Amino acid sequence: MQLRRVILRFPSFLTNQPIVYRLAKDFGLEFNILKASVNPEKEGLLVMEIKGEEGQIQEGIRYLLDKGVIVESFGQRVVFNSERCIHCGLCVGLCPVGAFIMDEVTFEVIFQEEKCLACGLCVKACLVRAMEVQL
Amino acid sequence: MKTIAEINEKIRKGQAIVLTAEEVIEVVKEKGFKKAAQEVDVVTTGTFGPMCSSGVFLNLGHTKPRIKLGGGKVYLNGVPAYAGLAAVDVYLGATALPEDDPRNRDHPGAFVYGGGHVIEELVSGKKVRLQGFAYGTDCYPRRQIDTWIGLEDINEAILFNPRNAYQNYNVAVNLSDRILYTYMGVLKPRLGNANYCSAGQLSPLLKDPFYRTIGIGTEIFLGGGIGYVAWWGTQHNPSVPRKNGIPTRPAGTLALIGDLKGMKPEFLRGVSLLGYGTSLAVGIGIPIPVLDEEVLWYAARSDGEILAPVVDYSRTYPERESEVLAEVSYAELKKGMIKILGKEVPTGCLSSYAKARKIAQILKEWIKEGKFLLSEPVAPLPGPDSGIKLKFLEERKDT
Numbered sequence: 001m002q003l004r005r006v007i008l009r010f011p012s013f014l015t016n017q018p019i020v021y022r023l024a025k026d027f028g029l030e031f032n033i034l035k036a037s038v039n040p041e042k043e044g045l046l047v048m049e050i051k052g053e054e055g056q057i058q059e060g061i062r063y064l065l066d067k068g069v070i071v072e073s074f075g076q077r078v079v080f081n082s083e084r085c086i087h088c089g090l091c092v093g094l095c096p097v098g099a100f101i102m103d104e105v106t107f108e109v110i111f112q113e114e115k116c117l118a119c120g121l122c123v124k125a126c127l128v129r130a131m132e133v134q135l
Numbered sequence: 136m137k138t139i140a141e142i143n144e145k146i147r148k149g150q151a152i153v154l155t156a157e158e159v160i161e162v163v164k165e166k167g168f169k170k171a172a173q174e175v176d177v178v179t180t181g182t183f184g185p186m187c188s189s190g191v192f193l194n195l196g197h198t199k200p201r202i203k204l205g206g207g208k209v210y211l212n213g214v215p216a217y218a219g220l221a222a223v224d225v226y227l228g229a230t231a232l233p234e235d236d237p238r239n240r241d242h243p244g245a246f247v248y249g250g251g252h253v254i255e256e257l258v259s260g261k262k263v264r265l266q267g268f269a270y271g272t273d274c275y276p277r278r279q280i281d282t283w284i285g286l287e288d289i290n291e292a293i294l295f296n297p298r299n300a301y302q303n304y305n306v307a308v309n310l311s312d313r314i315l316y317t318y319m320g321v322l323k324p325r326l327g328n329a330n331y332c333s334a335g336q337l338s339p340l341l342k343d344p345f346y347r348t349i350g351i352g353t354e355i356f357l358g359g360g361i362g363y364v365a366w367w368g369t370q371h372n373p374s375v376p377r378k379n380g381i382p383t384r385p386a387g388t389l390a391l392i393g394d395l396k397g398m399k400p401e402f403l404r405g406v407s408l409l410g411y412g413t414s415l416a417v418g419i420g421i422p423i424p425v426l427d428e429e430v431l432w433y434a435a436r437s438d439g440e441i442l443a444p445v446v447d448y449s450r451t452y453p454e455r456e457s458e459v460l461a462e463v464s465y466a467e468l469k470k471g472m473i474k475i476l477g478k479e480v481p482t483g484c485l486s487s488y489a490k491a492r493k494i495a496q497i498l499k500e501w502i503k504e505g506k507f508l509l510s511e512p513v514a515p516l517p518g519p520d521s522g523i524k525l526k527f528l529e530e531r532k533d534t
Contacts, residue, residue, distance in 0.1 A: 086404060086416060086487045088184065090320050092471065093328040093483030102471065107488040124245070125321045127185065127406040127416070127485065 002054050003114075005034075006061070009070040010044035019067055020046065027060040028052060034097065034117055047117065076118045076133050080111035084130040091122040091131070142176045142424050143508045151176040153502045155495035156337045156423075156434060163435040168428050171435075177502055177509065178423045178434040180339040181356070181494030184332050184486030185406045185414040187318070188298035188369060190228035191254055191395050194290040195265065197223055202267060203275035210266040211253045211284075218267075222275060226295075227253060229405075229415035243316040243410025251415035252405030254294075257286050258358070259400040292395035294358060294403075298368040300419050302340030302387035303443060306331040306463060306482075308475060311449035316410020320485055322448055329445065329473055329480045334491035335465030336438045339421035340387045344380050344433055345519070346373075348423050350512025355391065356420030356498045359402035361507075362393025364421075367516045372525045380433065383442045383462055387516065391419065402494065418490060420498040424509050438465035445475055455527065 010019070015038055023029045035047035050057055064071055087108045092100045099115040100122070102108075111131075123131045145151040152175050154162060159178045163171045193216070195204070203222040209215065213233040216225040231250035238244050256263055267280040286292050307319035308329045315322040320330045335341065343349045353364040368388025375384035402418030425431045444459040451458045463473045468482050501507035517523050 086183070087489040088487045089484040090330065091483065093330065093481040094321055094323070098481075102469075107492065121321070124243075124409050127408065128404055129407065 001051060002057055004050045004057055005074050005117075006048060006050060007072040007074070008046040008048070008064065009072070010038070010046070011068055011070070012042050014068055015042065015044040016040055017067075019064065019069065020048075022063065023050065023060045027056045027063065029056055029060050074118055076120075077113070078116050078118050078120065078123060079132050079134050080113070081130045081132060084128050085109055086128055086130075088127060090125060090127060094125055095122055136427050137176070137425065139424050139426075139509050139511050145176055146502055146505055146508055149503070149505055151502060153177045153179060153499045155492070155499055156180045156342050157492065157495065159431070159435050160336065160437045163431065168431060168435075172425060172428040172431045175425050175431065177499075178342065178425060178431070179420060179495045179498040179502070180334075180337055180342050180423065181418070181420040181491040181496075181498065182300060182334040182338045182486060183402065183418040183490035183494060184334075184416055185318075185408070186296060186299045186417045187230050187412075187414045189254075189294070189296035189415040189417055190226055190250060191257070192224065192226050192291065192293040192295055195223040195225065195284065196288070196290055198277055198280055200277045201275045202269050202277035202280055203272055204267045204269055204280075207267060207269035209268075210264075212248070212256070212263045213266075214248070214250050214253050216250075229254065230412050232413065239410060245409065246407045246411065246413050249405070249407075249413025251413045254395070254415055255400055255403055255405040257292065258395060258398050258403050260285065286396050294362070294391070294393050294395045294398065295365070296391045296417065298370060298388045299391050299417055300339050300368070300389045300421075301333070301385055302338070302344070303382045303441070304332045304385050305446040305452070306443050306468065306473075307448045307452070308445055308460065308480065309449050310447045313449075315448055316408075317448050317452075318408055318411045318414075319448060320483060321409060326475055326478050326480050328483055329468075329475065330483045330485060331443055331465075331468050332485040333443065333465065334486055334488055335441055335469070336436065337488070337491045337495055339419060339423075340389070341381060341441055342434045342436070343421075343423050343430070344377070344382060346387065346516040347430055348426065348512070349389075349421055350515045352510060352513035353421065354507070354510040355393075355422075356418070356494055356501075357391055357393040357398065358395070358418055359399030360393055360395075360397030362391050362419075364389050364512075364516075365392040366390040370525060371517065371523060373517055373519045373521060373523060377519070378442055379436070379440060381436060381441055384444055384459075389516075402490070416487075418494050420494040422498060422502060422507070422509055438469060441465050443468065445473075
């Protein structure tokens with residue numbers, strides 16, 4: 001099983017067609033929508049995680065591209081520099097997807113990269129620049 | 136009943152029982168107050184967080200020929216230092232910014248580098264660029280200096296922080312519809328998050344709420360080295376509401392002093408607050424001698440019994456109003472979620488509990504090894520009956 005995070009941009013002519021559910025129905029993919037902005041007659045945006053076998057993911061993405069969906073993979077990732085971190089936990093309440101947790105025993109910050117959307121909010125808000133964007 | 140002299144005698148003999156403010160909570164639960172008060176000699180506290188009223192006095196040494204920087208201008212790595220003192224004495228504050236820093240022109244500003252960062256570099260053993268401009272006198276003819284200095288090159292480097300170690304602090308939230316960039320961090324709209332800034336049950340003044348043992352002259356852990364309580368801190372405000380004796384609002388503060396040359400960058404960190412400015416995160420640890428059961432009773436209060444006020448930073452704080460939305464305990468805050476106006480709000484913190492714990496632990500080791508003795512305060516800090524009240528600045532047209 002593979003996990004892929006993608007940004008889907010739906011041109012306005014596609015926003016009133018059922019497309020995403022076919023990823024599950026025809027390609028057996030599981031998906032988890034992380035962010036959605038869909039307005040009828042306007043460009044739509046979906047950020048989601050797709051889970052499935054590599055071949056199925058590729059077929060599913062091929063299907064989306066054929067339909068006219070613009071598919072982008074995450075171009076950046078956010079990395080955690082534990083040497084710089086002071087473990088204050090400011091990022092814990094800030095992260096929109098809960099990618100940081102405060103260890104209940106050690107009171108040290110744990111960064112769960114697999115949850116991160118690379119939105120960059122923590123990078124700007126961190127007091128000691130312990131979070132960095134990597135392209 | 137014990138005296139500080141008796142406790143110091145035990146420390147010298149290596150017989151003192153020293154616990155951190157976290158450990159003592161459990162011990163008291165196990166043994167009860169009477170027994171614990173007889174056995175425990177010292178409780179160590181700790182805190183580590185951004186404290187803007189911090190800075191360092193530097194005596195730069197005299198150039199040849201001499202320069203009088205007093206009344207002139209001084210920059211350290213481009214950050215201006217206060218030069219309104221004698222020829223080569225300057226004060227560099229944590230929030231000072233280079234003159235060409237864009238500040239909040241493109242809001243929110245990043246505030247990448249300021250006085251706090253220069254202090255961190257100095258304490259890390261790095262050289263910083265010193266630029267000075269003077270007007271020249273008969274006895275101090277030189278007008279400019281451009282050189283590099285490190286802590287080993289200069290005479291004194293005295294960390295002197297007019298306000299540190301706040302006894303309790305606000306929990307900041309945002310009731311408005313727009314994101315806020317504050318000294319309490321980024322606050323998301325419509326109660327998107329809640330930020331607090333205290334070590335709670337480890338925080339020095341919360342464990343000695345009536346300043347029975349912490350006073351002027353008390354020797355402390357400061358920035359990884361040794362420091363002293365110089366005075367009560369600015370905005371010291373002991374007469375706030377209390378519950379079980381513990382302030383439920385920002386209350387007492389401490390002015391602290393110590394030799395920067397003996398400190399460590401691990402406990403003095405430059406800080407950038409998005410859209411707000413720079414600061415310095417300071418590590419402080421204060422020992423509390425267990426003189427009697429009452430001292431121990433307060434030192435053993437836990438996060439669940441210490442309450443902080445929730446304040447709206449979209450209106451109440453900037454408009455200097457006094458409304459408090461709720462009171463929440465540090466136990467709730469540390470669990471990561473509090474309930475405000477019926478909404479579950481995730482919490483974040485600016486103060487590092489992990490570092491606070493480490494500081495209390497280090498201070499405990501120093502005392503156990505006999506390297507650190509307890510000091511009798513020279514004078515007490517003003518308490519709730521002192522009549523001290525916070526004054527506010529009002530605009531007047533004339534005197």
